[in-house]
Structures are given as C-alpha cells and as structure tokens.
Amino acid sequence: MTLPPTRWELGGQANDGYGRKFAELVASGEDVDGEARLADTLLPRHGRVLDIGSGMGRVAAALSVRGHHVVAVEPDATLAEQSRRTYPDLEVLPLDARSLDPDALAGHGSPTSYDLVVLVGNVMVFLADGTEREVLERVRSLLAPGGRVLVGFHLRGGPPTARAYPVEEFVADVGASGLRVDLRAGSYELHPPDDGYGVWVLSRDDAPHVMTSLGHPNPIGATDG
Template sequence: MSLPPTRWELGGPANEGYGRKFGELVASGEDVDGEARLADTLLPRRGRVLDVGSGMGRVAAALSARGHDVVAVEPDPVLAEQSRRTYPDLEVLPLDARTLAADALAHHGRPTSFDLAVLVGNVMVFLAERTEREVLRRVRDLLAPGGRVLVGFHLHGGPPTARRYPADEFVADVEASGLRVRLRAGSYELHPPDDGYGVWVLSRDDAPHVSTTVGHPNPIGTAEG
C-alpha cells in the first residue's frame, strides 16, 4: 500500500540536523531525558511502553534503562540507524504510525497492548496531512486497560514542513479518535500551558478519571489558547 508522504519526509535533507543535534547532545553528556522522566512517572514499574516515532532513540533508551519494556518504532531508516549506533541495545522496529497495529507488533514478537504510548519530539506535527486522527485511533487501540498517551509538540514555530497545530484543533482530533485529555501542560516539567509548546496526557474516553490543566483550577474538556 502506497502511503502519502509525511511532513517529515517532505523535509528531505533538512531533517539531517535533527538527529545530528541530539547525537551531539548525548555524546556531550547533556540532559536529554525530560520527556522520559515524565513518562516514567506515568508508568507502573516494569511498564510496557510504545514509543511511536522514536527517532534516534533517546526517550526509548532512557525508559528502557529505567526498567520498562519499551517497543520503539521508527520508519525513517536514517534515524533508525543512528539510534542503533547510539543505543545498540535498543531494538527499533521499522513500523509506520499510519499502519501500526497489534498484528504488526505480534509479527515482531512484541507486546500488543501498552501502559503508555509516547508521541513526543513533534511526532504529531510531522504526520502526513489529515492522518492525525487515524494515528490517534491506532494508538488508542493499543492501550492496555488504564493505559495512557503522552504527547508533546511545538504549537507553532517548528520547521517549515511541520504543521501548525493549535491546541483546540489537537483536542478536537483527540476526542474524535476515542481519547480524552486528562492533563495539559506547557512543558515536560509540567509548567502551566502556554502558546509555544503543548504537553498532554490522554487516555481512552471510556476510562474513568478527572482531567486537569496544570496551573488552572478547572478540568479541561477543551484546550485553552
């Protein structure tokens, strides 16, 4: 099946700076574990994690080092190869978020339900046009009972091919995909929401919980601008 190009693929050679930048940060000992620290707090010990669009592997490797069972999926062969060089113990599956399903994971001998799915590092704004809801639905279908989704991306000001994805449009896509916002913040350190970067914790819409916005007393049914 032929898939339309993702916004990431449309970036072409300009994408090379992403992996190189984080590879240099890792090599220099810089802290690149912010997303993983928050993800770790959302997980039981030895939890099952699906890292969608795992890139050069830094989040998946950090969660694996914390004792979790991590499945990293990355369709970009350049990023996947860098991940293998930087984190040789981390297996990377060449699966695309748009076709991700339990049977594909089972084919590779990996779990088919997860305590947490991670879509950070601007994965959502680099998807192919009009595939956001499909990806969110596929992720929802792979959540274990009580499972959650951690999402983070720049709301504007990203690379030229990235989507400008306002918070209210993202929440509309979340709700149309059978998910619900449980928390919104402005960073992985849970600063209050702002207009620059969005971090969300999602769960299935049939999971009981009370949603909240960091720094705001009211639950969120829709995101605030």
C-alpha cells in the same frame, strides 16, 4: 496500499540536523531526558511502552534504563541506524504510525497493548496531512486497561517542515478518536500551558478517572507498584 508521504518524508535534507543535534547533546552530557522522566511517572513498575517515532532513540533508551519494556518504532532508516549505533541494546522496529496495529506488532514479537504510548518530539506535526485522527485511533486501540498517551509538539517556532496544529484542532481530533485530555502543560516539567509548546496526557474516553484526596481527577496519578 501506498501511504501518502508524511511531512517528515517531504522534508528531505531539511531533516538532517535533527539526529546530529541530539547526538551532539548526548555526547556532551546534556540533559535530554525530560520526556522520559515525565513518561516514567505515568507508568507502573516495568511498564510496557510504545515509542512511536522514536527518532535516534534517546527517550526509549532512557525508559529502558528505568526498567520498562520499551518497543521503539521508527520508519526513517537513517534515524533508526543512528539509534542502533547510539543505543545498541535498543531494538527499533521499522514501522510507520499509520500502519501500527496489533498484527503488525505481533509479527515482530512485540506486545499488542501498552501502559503508555509516547508521541513526543513533534511526531504529531510531522504526520501526513489528514492522518492525525487515524493515528490517534490506532494509538487508542493499543492501550492496555488504564493506559495513557504522552504527546508533545511545538505550537509555534517548530521545525519549518512541520504543520501548525492549533490546540483546539488537536483537542477536537483527540475527542473524535475516542480519547480524552487528562492534562495539558507547557513543558515536560509541567509548567503552565503556553502558546509555544504543548504537552498532553491522554487516555481512552471510557477509562475511569483517578481521584485525588481532594476529589478532583488526577491526570497523572502515580502508582505504588
């Protein structure tokens, strides 16, 4: 079956600056681990992570260094090759978010369920038109018991080829896909929500809430593992 082109694929040469930008940041010693630090707090020790749209590999590599078992998925051959050059110990699977399922992952010798699925760096706003719910449903099917999803994308001022994805539309797609919002923030450092960038922690809609000592749901309840 031929899949419709993603907004990333339709971007063509307009995408070239992404990998170059982060390569320069990594080479200069800039802090590019914000997403990975938050992801680490959502995981048990030696957790299983699926990084969808892993790009040039910076988040997946940072989580691997922290001791997690990370499966990086990146269909863009140029970015995957850059990832292999920058982080040679990180395996990158040439899979697309729209075709991810247990069979596809098992075919590469990878786990079929995960403690955390990562969709950061504007992955959701670069999907093919109309496939957002399908991708979220696939993500739900890959969550281990208690597993969560970390999502982040620009609400305004993002890449020119990315779609506008209003908060209310995204939240509706989350609910229709069998997931729920446990947390919304404005950054990976958990600043208050704003209209510039959105960060969400999601879980299955049938998963129990973790309660704090105050009796409120704890959306990012840390483990003692």
